[in-house]
Amino acid sequence: MDKCRICNNKIKKIINLGKIALVGNFLKKKTNQKKYQISLNYCLKCKHVQISECLNPDLLFKNYLWETGISSTNISLLKNLLTKLKKIGLNKDSKVLEIASNDGSFIKILKKKFKSYVVGIDPAKNLSKKANSEKIYTINNYFNYKTSQYIKSKFNKFDFIFARNVIAHLNNPNPVFLGVRNLLKDNGIFILEVPHLLNIINKNQYDNIFHEHVGFHSLKSVIDLCEINNLKVFNVEKISSQGGSLRCFICQNKSKKKVSKNIKKIIKIEKKNNLFSNKNLEKFKFRIINHSKNMNKLIKRLKRKKKRISVYGASGKGQALMQYTKIDNKLINYAFDKSKLKQGRFTPGTNVKIKDPKYISKKNVDYLIILSWNIKNEIVKQENRFFKNGGRFIIPFPKPQILK
Numbered sequence: 516m517d518k519c520r521i522c523n524n525k526i527k528k529i530i531n532l533g534k535i536a537l538v539g540n541f542l543k544k545k546t547n548q549k550k551y552q553i554s555l556n557y558c559l560k561c562k563h564v565q566i567s568e569c570l571n572p573d574l575l576f577k578n579y580l581w582e583t584g585i586s587s588t589n590i591s592l593l594k595n596l597l598t599k600l601k602k603i604g605l606n607k608d609s610k611v612l613e614i615a616s617n618d619g620s621f622i623k624i625l626k627k628k629f630k631s632y633v634v635g636i637d638p639a640k641n642l643s644k645k646a647n648s649e650k651i652y653t654i655n656n657y658f659n660y661k662t663s664q665y666i667k668s669k670f671n672k673f674d675f676i677f678a679r680n681v682i683a684h685l686n687n688p689n690p691v692f693l694g695v696r697n698l699l700k701d702n703g704i705f706i707l708e709v710p711h712l713l714n715i716i717n718k719n720q721y722d723n724i725f726h727e728h729v730g731f732h733s734l735k736s737v738i739d740l741c742e743i744n745n746l747k748v749f750n751v752e753k754i755s756s757q758g759g760s761l762r763c764f765i766c767q768n769k770s771k772k773k774v775s776k777n778i779k780k781i782i783k784i785e786k787k788n789n790l791f792s793n794k795n796l797e798k799f800k801f802r803i804i805n806h807s808k809n810m811n812k813l814i815k816r817l818k819r820k821k822k823r824i825s826v827y828g829a830s831g832k833g834q835a836l837m838q839y840t841k842i843d844n845k846l847i848n849y850a851f852d853k854s855k856l857k858q859g860r861f862t863p864g865t866n867v868k869i870k871d872p873k874y875i876s877k878k879n880v881d882y883l884i885i886l887s888w889n890i891k892n893e894i895v896k897q898e899n900r901f902f903k904n905g906g907r908f909i910i911p912f913p914k915p916q917i918l919k
C-alpha cells in the first residue's frame with residue numbers, strides 16, 4: 516500500500532523493520548518460517564501511523580491462537596468495563612453486537628450478567644466454533660459493510676456495538692465504520708478500544724508493530740474515521756489495557772448525545788506530545804534502533820556469562836520483539852506461556868520451545884525476560900518463588916533492565 520488507510524493520501528516511511536515471521540504462527544515443529552517485509556509509515560496529510568504491507572487476512576486470523584479469557588489482568592479490566600456499561604444503560608433489553616468476538620467470552624459475560632441479547636462475529640473458525648458450541652451465536656466472517664447488511668437482515672439494529680482491540684488490525688477501516696453506522700440504532704453506542712499511539716511513540720512500544728497491527732491510532736485518527744463515515748465520538752477515556760489504550764464512545768452523527776470535555780483534553784495532549792509532527796514521528800526510528808541494540812547487547816552479555824535465559828509470554832508483541840532484537844533459540848532456552856494452545860509449539864521465526872509456566876524454576880532459568888510486560892505485575896507475583904530463589908526478571912521497556 517502506498518496510500519493512507521484512512522484518507523487515501525500519500526504516506527511516508529518512518530522505518531523499514533526488515534522481514535519477520537508472522538507473530539501468530541506457532542508451529543509444532545522447528546522450521547524456517549516464511550518471513551514478510553514490514554515497515555512503519557505515516558500519512559503526510561492526516562498523520563495516521565500505519566504499516567504499508569498488506570497481507571491476506573486469512574493468513575493472520577483464520578486460525579487464531581489467542582483466546583481472550585486467559586490473563587487475570589484482562590479479567591479485572593473487564594470488570595471495570597462492566598461497571599461502566601451498567602452506568603450507560605446496558606441491560607436486559609439491550610441488543611449487543613461484538614465485532615471480532617474471539618471465543619465469545621466477553622459477550623457471554625454480558626449475556627449472563629445483564630441478560631442482554633448478544634451476537635458475535637469473528638473470522639477465526641476455531642474460535643467461532645467454540646463460541647457457538649457454548650450457545651453464543653457467532654457468525655464466522657470478517658465484519659465490513661457487506662456483512663453488516665447480512666446482520667441487519669437477520670437481527671436489525673443494535674443498542675451496543677463493541678470493537679475491542681480490533682481497529683488496529685484493519686487493512687480497510689472505513690468499511691467497518693460504515694458497517695457500524697449501518698447497524699447502530701439512532702441512540703445506540705459503539706464502544707471501541709484501541710492501543711493509544713501516544714504510548715507506542717512515547718514509551719517506545721515498537722513491539723506493537725507486526726503484521727496483525729496495521730494501524731496505530733490516536734483519538735484524532737478515530738475522529739477522522741468517524742467523520743468520514745458519519746459517526747461521532749462523544750466521549751473517551753484512557754484505560755490501562757495493552758500498555759495504555761483509549762476507550763471511545765461513539766454514536767450516530769445526528770444523535771443528540773452530549774459531547775464530553777474529555778475529547779478536547781485528549782486531543783490537546785496528543786498535540787502537545789507532537790503526535791502529528793512529521794519530525795517527531797520520523798525520530799521514532801532512532802529510538803527503535805537504539806532500544807533493539809541495547810536489548811540484544813544485554814542478553815548476549817548474560818549469555819557470555821553462561822546464564823540460562825528464558826522468556827515469559829508468547830503473545831504477538833513478544834514474538835515481534837524477539838525477532839526485532841534478534842533474540843532466538845541460540846540465546847533463549849524456553850518460552851513460557853499459560854496458553855495450552857501454544858504449549859509444545861515453537862516461537863515463530865526464533866524457534867524457541869513453548870512450555871507451561873509451572874516448569875519455571877531457578878534450576879533451569881537464571882533470567883526470565885517478561886515479554887508480556889503489560890501484565891508484568893501479575894507475572895512477577897505469580898513467579899515470586901523463582902525470584903526468591905535468586906532468579907531475575909528482565910523488563911524490556913521503556914529501557915531493558917534487570918529487576919533487582
Ligand SMILES: [Zn+2]
Pocket residue numbers: 519520521522523524558559560561562563
Ligand atoms: Zn491519511
